[in-house]
Amino acid sequence: MATEIPTDFLKNEENRLNSLRFDEENGKLEVLDQLLLPHEFKYIPVNGVNDAYEVIKTMKVRGAPLIATVGCLGLYIEIQQSSDSNISWISGKINYLISSRPTAVDLRNALQSLLPLVQENKLDEIKKRLLDVYHKEKQENRRLVWNGYQELITAFPKKQKLTIMTICNTGSLATCSWGTALGVIRALHSENRLEIVYALETRPYNQGVRLTAAELLHGNVPFKLITDSMAASVMKSKNVDAVLTGADNVALNGDTANKIGTYMLAVLANYHAINFYPVVPLTSINQKIETGEEIVIEERPAIEMLTINGTNIGSLNTPVWNPAFDVTPANLITKIITDFGNFKPSELKNALKSDLY
Ligand SMILES: CSC[C@H]1O[C@H](OP(=O)(O)O)[C@H](O)[C@@H]1O
Numbered sequence: 384m385a386t387e388i389p390t391d392f393l394k395n396e397e398n399r400l401n402s403l404r405f406d407e408e409n410g411k412l413e414v415l416d417q418l419l420l421p422h423e424f425k426y427i428p429v430n431g432v433n434d435a436y437e438v439i440k441t442m443k444v445r446g447a448p449l450i451a452t453v454g455c456l457g458l459y460i461e462i463q464q465s466s467d468s469n470i471s472w473i474s475g476k477i478n479y480l481i482s483s484r485p486t487a488v489d490l491r492n493a494l495q496s497l498l499p500l501v502q503e504n505k506l507d508e509i510k511k512r513l514l515d516v517y518h519k520e521k522q523e524n525r526r527l528v529w530n531g532y533q534e535l536i537t538a539f540p541k542k543q544k545l546t547i548m549t550i551c552n553t554g555s556l557a558t559c560s561w562g563t564a565l566g567v568i569r570a571l572h573s574e575n576r577l578e579i580v581y582a583l584e585t586r587p588y589n590q591g592v593r594l595t596a597a598e599l600l601h602g603n604v605p606f607k608l609i610t611d612s613m614a615a616s617v618m619k620s621k622n623v624d625a626v627l628t629g630a631d632n633v634a635l636n637g638d639t640a641n642k643i644g645t646y647m648l649a650v651l652a653n654y655h656a657i658n659f660y661p662v663v664p665l666t667s668i669n670q671k672i673e674t675g676e677e678i679v680i681e682e683r684p685a686i687e688m689l690t691i692n693g694t695n696i697g698s699l700n701t702p703v704w705n706p707a708f709d710v711t712p713a714n715l716i717t718k719i720i721t722d723f724g725n726f727k728p729s730e731l732k733n734a735l736k737s738d739l740y
Contacts, residue, residue, distance in 0.1 A: 388529045395573045399555035400601055402449050405456060405517060410463045412456050416443045417556060421597040422692075429453065431461035432476045439483040439490075442588065446557025447631045447667050448524075451489035452517050454480045458494070459513040462506070473501045473509065486640055486681045486708045487631040489666040516666075517559065523664060524560035527722035531567030531662050534718060534725045535625060536576060538658060544578035545571060545624045548617065551585045551642035552594035553629035553662065563662040564627035565598060567720070572604045580606035581617050585642060587688040587705060611644050618655040625658040625717075633661070633668045635735070637713035637728020638675025643706050649715035658717040665722055670735060675710035683707050 404413045404426060413426035418441070427443070429435050435457025438444045444453050458476055465472075477494045484490070493516050500509050539545055547568055554565030561569055571577035580599065585591035592608055599606045609617055617623060626648050632640040639645075639661045652659040672678065683705045689697040713728030726734050 386533075388525060392529060392532075393525060393561060393570060393573060396561055396569050396602070398602070399561065400598055402444070402446075402556050402559060403453065403456075407514070410460050412453075412460055414438055414444050414453055415556070417445060417594060418443050420556075420593050429457050429460070431464065432457050432480060436480055436483050439480075445484075445590070446552065447487035447489040447629070448520060448558045448563070448664060449556070450484060450487050451493045451666060452520065452559055454483070454490045455493050455513040455516040459510060462510060462513075470501055470504060470506050470509075474498055477501075484681055485679045487667075488633075488669045489631075489664075492666055492669070520558060521560040523666075523722045524558060524562070524566060527563060527662065527664050527720070528561050528566040528570050530722065530725055531564075531627070531660070531720040532570040532574065532576075534660065534720055535567065535571065539624055542624065544576055546578045546581070546622050547571070548581045548583070548614065548623050548626045548648065548657075549595070550583040550591065550611075550626075550628055550644055550648055552590040552598070553627075554595065554598040556594045556598060557629065562598075563629045563664065564660075565595060567627055567662055569602060569604065572602070577605065580604060581609050581614075581621065581623065582606050583609055583611050583614060583644065583648075585644060586611055588683075588707075589691065590642070611647075614648055615651050615655075618651055618657055623652075623655070623657050625660060626652045628659075628661050628711075630661045630663040630667045631708055632678045633663050633719065633731075634672045634675050634678065635668075635670060635732045636674050637716055637719055637726075637731050638678070639663070639711045639713075639716065639719070640675060640678045640680070640708045641711065643709050646709040646711045646715075649711040653715050659711075659715060660717055660720050661711070662720045668721070668731075668735070675712065678708075678710055680709070681707045 412429040416425045554562030582595045583591045685703045688703045
């Protein structure tokens with residue numbers, strides 16, 4: 384039985400950067416263009432599936448849970464605009480949206496389950512489930528953040544304040560709520576249990592320096608930005624207690640795909656005897672695959688490594704390899720923090736069979 388979360392938990396964390404604006408009554412969706420951050424805060428309209436695909440594909444919107452929400456709301460809006468009694472067209476839109484980013488599994492998890500409902504012509508149920516992805520996230524995220532906070536204060540009972548390392552962006556710019564790993568970090572700060580966060584800049588797309596730094600500055604959270612290459616030295620000399628990361632795809636054995644560089648952090652954390660926790664909503668778990676070997680790793684365009692904010696930092700004909708993710712093997716993971724409990728990787732598959740969620 385899940386413990387009751389105190390009503391004042393995260394009470395001071397309502398002032399967050401909002402990744403999107405959704406006017407359900409009028410069917411209007413706007414998303415924050417994250418490619419312009421942190422220099423410009425501009426919301427752009429998403430009027431249907433094609434717009435949703437474009438903002439996800441180009442990473443104006445990114446982060447596994449947020450990708451799912453924007454994809455589902457984009458499809459919902461297009462359905463609301465249609466007067467066609469034949470709804471078979473929805474299946475093609477589902478498959479198109481799923482193709483936008485092949486590694487993050489949340490969107491696929493949310494949409495593939497709707498395909499049988501299209502066949503059965505159950506339009507109202509389809510619309511309800513698309514909206515539920517948006518409406519349910521905040522409650523599920525609060526439980527996820529609570530579980531992460533409980534895990535950390537239990538793991539370090541004698542430390543009043545913890546030093547955390549994190550990679551990429553996993554906050555309110557990767558979700559519609561507090562965030563996954565960054566949500567737990569904000570909870571530690573809110574409860575006066577955080578010493579400092581070391582946030583990796585996260586080359587090549589710089590989600591750390593552009594997005595996580597913006598969120599932590601906005602929330603007055605104590606942190607230091609570090610380059611990815613500094614991670615080992617920080618672990619060696621700055622008393623890091625734990626590494627917290629997000630996840631884009633988790634196999635049943637606990638192998639976890641996340642931003643490229645996460646595997647490096649897990650190896651370094653293991654060497655330095657530092658706890659390593661992916662913070663993973665149920666929506667990011669891929670119950671169709673047994674191991675990380677089956678996870679498709681998205682490769683992004685070379686231009687994203689050779690430019691920063693449109694400025695060339697290398698010759699554009701430079702050959703590059705630009706995988707957006709890597710897979711951390713389960714044996715390097717201390718526990719997987721989820722919204723239905725915290726588990727050693729070896730416990731995850733059985734936990735999913737229970738009625739914990
Ligand atoms: C809370 S999931 C965020 C997850 O998504 C990021 O990838 P991307 O920015 O390419 O969408 C990264 O892997 C984060 O951990």
